[in-house]
Amino acid sequence: MTRYVAYFRVSTATQGRSGLGLAAQQTKIREFLNPEDELIAEFVEVQSGKLDTRIELWKAIHHAKKHSAKMLIAKLDRFSRRVSFIAGIMEQGIGLVVAEMPHATDFQLHIFAALAQEERRLISERTKNALAEAKRRGVQLGRNGASLALQNKSDALDFARTLEPTIRPLWNDGQSYSAIARYLNDAGISTRRGGKFAPETAKQVVQRLNMEYFENVK
Numbered sequence: 001m002t003r004y005v006a007y008f009r010v011s012t013a014t015q016g017r018s019g020l021g022l023a024a025q026q027t028k029i030r031e032f033l034n035p036e037d038e039l040i041a042e043f044v045e046v047q048s049g050k051l052d053t054r055i056e057l058w059k060a061i062h063h064a065k066k067h068s069a070k071m072l073i074a075k076l077d078r079f080s081r082r083v084s085f086i087a088g089i090m091e092q093g094i095g096l097v098v099a100e101m102p103h104a105t106d107f108q109l110h111i112f113a114a115l116a117q118e119e120r121r122l123i124s125e126r127t128k129n130a131l132a133e134a135k136r137r138g139v140q141l142g143r144n145g146a147s148l149a150l151q152n153k154s155d156a157l158d159f160a161r162t163l164e165p166t167i168r169p170l171w172n173d174g175q176s177y178s179a180i181a182r183y184l185n186d187a188g189i190s191t192r193r194g195g196k197f198a199p200e201t202a203k204q205v206v207q208r209l210n211m212e213y214f215e216n217v218k
């Protein structure tokens with residue numbers, strides 16, 4: 001008998017409410033499980049896969065580690081889009097099983113993740129080159145730049161919201177930005193860019209959350 005902790009992720013709240021995407025993942029998991037297997041917990045996340053600081057993801061990881069279970073996901077990109085993150089989890093001794101690739105070894109999962117990461121890098125590079133060429137030809141990109149700035153601001157707020165359940169109690173308890181940053185780093189949580197938290201980055205997250213709170217109570 002093998003024990004599993006299932007993790008599901010959808011990218012938008014609409015998908016989460018409607019079951020679009022989620023139902024397909026759940027079907028893959030059910031088809032994968034054998035009668036003697038034990039699914040001890042399920043975690044569902046509504047969050048972009050660009051971030052590895054997802055609350056439900058870390059709950060699932062800690063639960064699997066605590067109960068000596070394997071992490072079970074429908075597709076590899078539902079778990080993470082970064083090779084380094086996937087490797088780090090495996091190095092902690094947590095087995096990762098992908099329902100659509102049930103016989104894949106750890107080495108093969110590394111290869112698949114690396115190929116997907118490289119494909120995304122190439123797409124990003126082609127996009128940047130196309131924008132640079134358009135700018136060289138005199139195409140006005142100001143409107144796109146403004147849209148990008150708004151998108152970055154929205155992404156930063158979305159990221160801050162994922163950390164609110166962790167940060168808010170610390171902030172309300174009077175913890176300093178240094179203490180909050182240290183707590184996040186010790187918990188293995190990365191910044192939005194994948195780095196370590198510093199007091200200043202912790203401060204920025206708290207300020208975004210507080211600004212949103214005061215705007216909502218006006």
